Amino acid sequence: MSIATSGMPVRISAAAVALILSLSLMPAAGRAQDKTYVMKVTTATLNDAPHQFIKDFAAAVERDSRGRIKSQVYPASQLGSIPRQIEGVQFGAIEAAAIPPEFIVGVDERFEVMAAPGLVDSFEHGQRIAADPAVQKLMLGLGAAKGLHGVGLALSQPSSIISKAPIRHLSDFKGKKIRVFASQFQTVALDRLGATPVAMTLGDVLPALQQGAIDGAVAGIGPFVHLHFGDAAKYVTETNQPAIFLMLEVSQKWFGSLPKDLQEIVDRDGAAASTSLNPVALAMYAEQRKAWVNGGGELISLPPDEQSAMMAALASVGADVAKTKPALREAYQIVTDAARRVR
Secondary structure, three states: OEEEEOOEEEEOOHHHHHHHHHHHHHHHHHHHHHOOEEEEEEEOOOOOHHHHHHHHHHHHHHHHOOOOEEEEEEOOOOOOOHHHHHHHHHHOOOOEEEEOHHHHOOOOHHHHHHHOOOOOOOHHHHHHHHHOHHHHHHHHHOOHHHOEEEEEEEEEEEOEEEEOOOOOOHHHHOOOEEEEOOOHHHHHHHHHOOOEEEEOOHHHHHHHHHHOOOOEEEEOHHHHHHOOHHHOOOEEEOOOOOEEEEEEEEEHHHHHHOOHHHHHHHHHHHHHHHHHHHHHHHHHHHHHHHHHHHOOOEEEOOOHHHHHHHHHHHOOHHHHHHOOOHHHHHHHHHHHHHHHHOO
């Protein structure tokens, strides 16, 4: 190659041209490495397992990215109700959220399979189900075509039912309006117990209880304690069904904008936060049960024979709901096979 200098041609070797080109590209590469990204992470609750989940994930990503991802944590629905959180993650307005999978059924109906009654026998059993490779592959992949990138799955805690009047026997369910998550597995289960299920996001539950719009609500003991549900109702019946899992979903739009090394960090830290949450969630559950009683609330268990009767009545809910929908039936088979495998 030659160029003209003062009218005289000067020959430049191919190696020199390559060096010049590489030097010209260096600032752009450097800028890519220096660029920082904001990751807003949200959840609906406060000072409990979901909140701890997003705090651990956010801290790990900021640390492991060496500050190239700046994390901001927003608990207690500060960025909107659960439906708004899901939409925000889908469209990139929110970078990540920890949400019970049943609430994401509008994106893909298979998200609700983790809410099947009888799937989980104990806290530890639920944690093993969440860690099962087949379950992970299924659940983290849902929503990929609709803006969601799953990076974590963990058990939060068993379900309880808070109520204004005590539910001490199966007969006490009859005629009561009880809030459920957005899952057919939950609505069918409450129907079988004689209650009227009302799907409702968490932020609406406390005023609905206070105003008498509902008689009770399914949720974890954590929100009842930390969101001051004791102001509206004092009775919590520990049905322990279904278990409440958490999906850690990242915006596919935001994730796709990250360099590959940062994508790997987000994926890796989501998986690590799912595992590290296990002992913390179990300890929090024990502390929250004590706090409810210490605050003047009552914890109720159904008589053993009635608990067994309830489980017998609910045993076929999962199969009955799933059998008419091929994709849901296949997903249900995956999680129930895993539950048997790790029991």
